[in-house]
Amino acid sequence: MDKINLNLFGLNYQTHVEKKDEKKTEEKDTPKAQTSEKNVEQGAILDAMALSGAQNLTFRGINQINPKDYLDEASIARIQGSMAAFTGNVEKFADIIAQEFPNLSNAQIQELALKAVLKSA
Secondary structure, eight states: OOOOOHHHHHHHHHHHHHHHHHHHHHHHHHHHHHHHHOOOHHHHHHHHHHHHHHHHHHHHTTTOOOOGGGGGGGHHHHHHHHHHHHHHHHHHHHHHHHHHHHTTTHHHHHHHHHHHHHHOO
16 A cells, blocks of 8 residues: 555645635525515514414313322422412512502513512522
8 A cells, every 4th residue: 555645635625625614604694694584564473473372272271281190299289389479479579569660561560570589589
């Protein structure tokens, strides 16, 4: 067998491949940016979102999970107690926020109350 200088070949080949790959990525990126622009009406998006919400309501209750299949009675009682405490804390914080900031919407009050409860936990 003949002696081949593999290091020289490897370096030249690597730089050649890197140059070709850069050109390919540049060519692929530009068409994607041009084709991603679509004109869609905002009303159509809102209608689709409302329809998906209505579809979710129709499937509610089909696949209900029975906690007794997975948990014992003590765990179920513990979880129910913690959920009652959580909702009580959310309501308490929501009342405080509503008194302090009367101009906020209900959604904003709920969001701030949830963040406050999660920070205090």
